[in-house]
Amino acid sequence: MDEKHEWFDCREELLALTKQLVRINSIVNTEGEKVIAHSIFTYLSALPYYTENPTHLTIEQTIGDELERYNVLAFVKGTKGTSNRTVVLMGHMDTVGVDDFNQQQDFAFDPDAWMEFLRKEELSGSVKDQLESGDWLFGRGVLDMKSGIASNLYLLSHYATHPEQLDGNIVFLAECDEEDSSNGILSSLKTLKHWREDHDFDYVAAINSDFVAPAFEGDENRYVYKGTVGKLLPSFFITGDETHVGSCFDGLDPNFIASELTRQINYNPDLCDVSLGERTVPPVSLKQTDLKPTYTVQTALSAFVYYNFFVHSWTPEKVLALLKDQAEIAFQNALELFQARYEQYCSANGQVCRPLPWKPRVFTYEEMDTMLVSKYGESYSTHMEQFKQDLLYDETLDIRMFAARVIEEAWRWMEDKSPAIFVFYSSLYSPRVALTGKDKAETNLIQALDQAVSDMQDHYRFPIKMRNFFPHISDMSFIAMSDAMEDIAWTTKNNPAWGTKLYANYEDIQDLNIPVINVGPYGMDGHKKLERMEMTYSLEIVPNLTNRVIQYVLQK
DSSP, rough: TTSSOOOOHHHHHHHHHHHHHHHHHOOOOOOOOHHHHHHHHHHHSSHHHHHHHHHGEEEEOOOOOOOOOOOEEEEEEESSSOOOOEEEEEOOBBOOOGGGGGGGGGTTTTTHHHHHHHSSSOHHHHHHHHHHHSSEETTIIIIIIIIIHHHHHHHHHHHOGGGGGGGEEEEEEEEEEEETTTHHHHHHHHHHHHHHHHHOOEEEEEEEEOOOOOSTTTTTOOOEEEEEEEEEEEEEEOOOOOOGGGGGGGGGGGHHHHHHHHHHHTTTTTOOOOOOEEEEOOEEEEEEEOOOSSSBOOOEEEEEEEEEEESSSHHHHHHHHHHHHHHHHHHHHHHHHHHHHOOOOHHHHHHHHOOOOOOEEEEHHHHHHHHHHHHOOOOOOOHHHHHHHHTTTOOOOOOOHHHHHHHHHHHOOOSSOOEEEEEEESOBBBBBBEEEOSSHHHHHHHHHHHHHHHHTTOOOOSSSEEESBSSSSOOOGTTTOOOHHHHHHOOOOOOOTTTTBBBOOHHHHHHHHOEEOOOOBBBBBBBBBTEEHHHHIIIIIIIHHHHHHHHHHHHH
């Protein structure tokens, strides 16, 4: 171990700070996001460094957000040397909700009270052992990710007190809205760019502090990640041929096609993206519904379904092409099954079967829009733009349903109303990040992480392993990206909500493009009632591991 670097004995201080942060109910999209930001800002404002350098600390409202909420950003300029190399420490302040706590929601944000309650409950053997061990903390946000924020606050405070130990600079970012739309991180990019210009910061690394967990049952590894998975939301608007239920074979139910589509896509291993020896989980449906507004005895005219889709290397263009192929297969399968059941019914009833009038038709949104612009020109374009603007007033629509309604309106302009599937994206694309050592900055960060992990392993009994892709959606996707802008364009021109209900400045991400890793607290059941964090790794190893990365990468 390199003895030149200080070992922080900070467990008790971080535990107290974590509990203090957890006690602030900061569920995403609630007033609590504003409260926790002001609390962190007040905490940092009390440090003498920020009393003397007030412009090095700011609390900023998010940009273009429907809610009032804030990010907290701060920096420390090291005085050990004259380097302008800068490391960004980042993490989110918001949490998921607590509906799963049922009647015990008041305990969710009080770890001590919650753990006292759990001691009286019947828990599974491993959870009970962890609860009684004294090394695990339970409660909403203890893992995801207020212990990570606490670690970053500790390191920032240390260097604010001892800037003479820092040859370079540290930027601290606590962002809101990670659990929903990433308005926080996207809004912060402007400030990071301004600071780069105003203070000549050379951003050489970003360290995210989101939580890590076992990759499989019985997995004892603690992981650090050299990049992150990308996330798309491919969506499908499906039209059928409406009919009365008493004459069901005279029409084609879009729910029937949607069900076949889900059977084709859901859990399909062929749709896993393998890169750098790691495989994404397959896609899974997040919503499937028809769009009938009320009950009738007619089959639905249209259906809507979307799927989570993770990527390591595939571009949005490739995913769109893959899923267009899958939709054509599903459509053909649905028609063949319809034909078989229709023939079986006719045979049993002594009827003559008529030929089916439908053929598989699958289009991307861009293809549909191009066809309609070509046919109707300005009248179509003007109508659709006004329709989208009017639709913004419907506050009941989230981005995904907004996109579906736009497709539905465009469908009304189609001359050929025979059944079809339209493939599109209906949410913000979280770009993939692959840290491969393709340039000097990435190589330096990988080497710094390698050395830091090697240092820490002597202090910890479980293996600390490096992997390439953080497996969950995170704000790492908005501090760097491996996609080119022409790849990003496939998500924007195939998203009906883009430019009205949804917008993100991907150019800012590309402009900054800071090599990013994840070093975060370890625990289990994030987003669940028994969310819990192991204190030895999270409050002892994580801050020291993070500090070693900072020091090594600034030395390069």
